[in-house]
Amino acid sequence: MSEQGLREAAVSVRGAPFLSDVFRHPEAAPTIVKLVFDHPANEDRDYQIRRGMITAIADSYRDGEEVPRIDYTEAEHGVWRTILQRLDEPHARLACRRYRDAWAALALDRERVPQLADVNAVIAPRTGFRMSPVTGFVAARSFFGELARGVFLSTQYVRYANTPLFSPDPDVLHELIGHAPTLLDPVFAELNRHFGRTALRVDDATLEKVIRMHWFTLETGLAMEDGAPRAYGAAILSSPEEMKHALGRATIRPFDIAAICDTPFEPTVLQDQLFLGEDLDSTIAAVTAWLDGL
Numbered sequence: 001m002s003e004q005g006l007r008e009a010a011v012s013v014r015g016a017p018f019l020s021d022v023f024r025h026p027e028a029a030p031t032i033v034k035l036v037f038d039h040p041a042n043e044d045r046d047y048q049i050r051r052g053m054i055t056a057i058a059d060s061y062r063d064g065e066e067v068p069r070i071d072y073t074e075a076e077h078g079v080w081r082t083i084l085q086r087l088d089e090p091h092a093r094l095a096c097r098r099y100r101d102a103w104a105a106l107a108l109d110r111e112r113v114p115q116l117a118d119v120n121a122v123i124a125p126r127t128g129f130r131m132s133p134v135t136g137f138v139a140a141r142s143f144f145g146e147l148a149r150g151v152f153l154s155t156q157y158v159r160y161a162n163t164p165l166f167s168p169d170p171d172v173l174h175e176l177i178g179h180a181p182t183l184l185d186p187v188f189a190e191l192n193r194h195f196g197r198t199a200l201r202v203d204d205a206t207l208e209k210v211i212r213m214h215w216f217t218l219e220t221g222l223a224m225e226d227g228a229p230r231a232y233g234a235a236i237l238s239s240p241e242e243m244k245h246a247l248g249r250a251t252i253r254p255f256d257i258a259a260i261c262d263t264p265f266e267p268t269v270l271q272d273q274l275f276l277g278e279d280l281d282s283t284i285a286a287v288t289a290w291l292d293g294l
């Protein structure tokens with residue numbers, strides 16, 4: 001199989017699958033995933049082929065079907081176990097209570113990578129949300145449009161095993177650890193839906209502000225709790241390295257809607273700039289009111 005004959009697809013960037021470029025040559029197989037940024041697996045063809053196999057499964061998915069089950073390898077299950085072990089302590093110490101309660105209620109299998117279909121069986125009866133497979137790249141309005149109807153587009157591949165503590169792009173561990181609890185919790189679930197409904201009705205310039213607000217809250221948000229900053233953002237909570245960086249080295253700014261709207265972000269690297277709400281409930285209320293006013 002020549003290089004030209006390989007089907008190439010760019011992957012999404014963490015937490016914002018709509019921001020990357022995609023290159024597709026659907027005429028050929030097998031599929032590899034060509035990583036379009038400075039990714040640790042850029043030279044690892046085996047990993048890219050594995051990503052391609054899982055991307056192809058998402059590609060063939062049709063809305064309304066049960067999410068296809070991925071036959072994860074023992075190595076991939078090992079990455080899942082490692083990450084959970086590494087997150088137990090920082091989550092207990094530094095994650096917001098609402099997130100911790102939802103994570104506990106979700107009660108995911110700690111030994112094997114959970115299947116989105118099984119997670120959907122837990123969250124759908126509670127909030128109506130379901131996770132739906134995605135190849136990686138989705139336009140912003142599509143991503144948010146799905147949120148509006150209670151569908152969270154989720155990757156199913158596992159991050160690169162050689163660098164498991166931080167993934168520059170959103171893998172299934174990010175979706176399961178960072179986002180799934182927020183789809184189970186009714187307050188977070190409603191905020192997800194609110195972002196979706198708002199994004200569907202605003203112009204492009206306003207949509208950019210909505211994307212930034214989403215990033216600096218549901219992806220990387222912090223809020224004060226019991227006198228200290230705690231994390232509730234999915235990108236922070238799903239990475240041991242990001243947890244350490246966010247609550248140790250990053251610049252933490254007070255939550256400020258105008259400042260967030262003016263702040264661009266780079267989702268593929270450790271976050272140097274975060275916004276801290278006075279408390280989680282008032283931050284969610286402020287975001288909701290802002291979205292309603294757009």
Ligand SMILES: [Fe+2]
Nearest residue numbers: 014015170234
């Ligand atoms: Fe995300």
